[in-house]
Amino acid sequence: MRSLTIWRTLLGVDKAVVEAVDLDISTGVFVASVRLTRSMRNRCGSCQKRCPRYDEGAGRRRWRGLDFGSTRVFLEADAPRVSCREHGVIVAAVPWARHQAGHTRHFDSYVAWLATQTSKTAATQLMRIAWRTVGAIITRVWADTEKLHDPFAGLTRIGIDEISFKRGRKFLTVVVDHDSGRLVWAAPGQDKATLGTFFDALGAERSALITHVSADGAAWIASVVAARCADPFHVVKWATEALDEVRKAAWTEARKQARLNESRTVGRPVHDAPARPHSEHAKLMMNSRYALWKNPENLTEKQQIKLAWVVHTNPALGRAYYLKEGLRLVFKLPRDEAAEALDKWVGWARCSRIPSFVKLQRSIVKHRAAILASIEHGLSNGRIESMNTKIRLLTRIAFGFKSPDALIALAMLSLGGHKPALPGRV
Secondary structure, three states, X not given: OOHXXXXXXXXXXXXXXXXXXXXXXXXXXXXXXXXXXXXXXXXXXXXXXXXXXXXXXXXXXXXXXXXXXXXXXXXXXEOOEEEEOOOEEEEEOOOOEOOOOOEEHHHHHHHHHHHHHOOHHHHHHHHOOOHHHHHHHHHHHHXXXXXXXXXXXXXXXXXXXXXXXXXXXXXEEEEEEOOOOOEEEEEEOOOHHHHHHHHHHXXXXXXXXXXXXXXXXXXXXXOOOOOOEEOHHXXXXXXXXXXXXXXXXXXXXXXXXXXXXXXXXXXXXXXXXOOOXXXXXXXXXXXXXXXXXXXXXXXXXXXXXXXXXXXXXXXXXXHHHHHHHHHHHHOOOOHHHHHHHHHHHHHHHHOOOOHHHHHHHXXXXXXXHHHHHHHHHOOOOHHHHHHHHHHHHHHHHOOOOOOHXXXXXXXXXXXXXXXXXXXXXX
């Protein structure tokens, strides 16, 4: 085999001629001088169309290639400019690198694979690049991957949610395919306009193919998606939050009674100090949170005793607990029975004289159709909550990226079903 063919294979350069190679032992840098074959010369860097040559550009350029062991590798070639009818005066394309990139395609692929498989430190130290450079690389790798695959193909059942990715209320809106479990789409923002961008990208024809949409009760989602399935977890969470308001009010009242009816002492009480029943009551009420929150089948024996005490000593809090459990049990019933049970629950909450549950029943009435749709189709946001957990881990890894686009690219490469492959692997 000819030596130039070997060099071309090792360097990963197609449709190019390796003119010379040079190794600087003192700096540990290997430089290969290459030139394009005639068929690849004078092509637009953006559209790849052949164009008339404009000038020599900035002269010769270097692109970082995959290392040879511990030796850094660079490709060096002329970088003339061409005049494209569509894109104007632009740097000519080279087959071994993306337009405006300072690294070869093999280098980009290797870095993208590392970013989705290893830690931040491992990727940067192994490739000897900055973490922001990793962000730029995976952004352009995902841009090319997105062109090769249709993320909306076969989309019929989706879940929509938002996730915080940075302090200052910075959110991503994410869309997940319920059938495959893959991340379909993500964009910065948490509003009607952001979600509208997704449906604009999906198009009217494919939007009509969407049969099920699961989401929480956010108004900005409801304003875009008229018919959806309300996530059972979030609905029960509303009831749990309403119950906790009642618990906090009971705890506040118990502390107030303790201050009014018991003298306060500084330091540890003496051995023969009188009993402080109101303070003990307040302390037990404060520590009853988990007994009230947990499902009855998951309570420990100690928590069961505490729950029975709460129901006996505070009837209003006991009613709030049974209201929370009643709403949870609605989701375990068949569709027809659930509709009747939900209506009865609304009447119970409306007459409960507990402000937080009177307010909650209004939300339940508002989202009644979405709740019953979730029960009928057995759809929840479980998949998307799992996806959010994975994205939350990626946000920690991606800390330091310059823009959310790099985070979205990392999430799509990792969770979108099209993970990057190592160069030379099938």
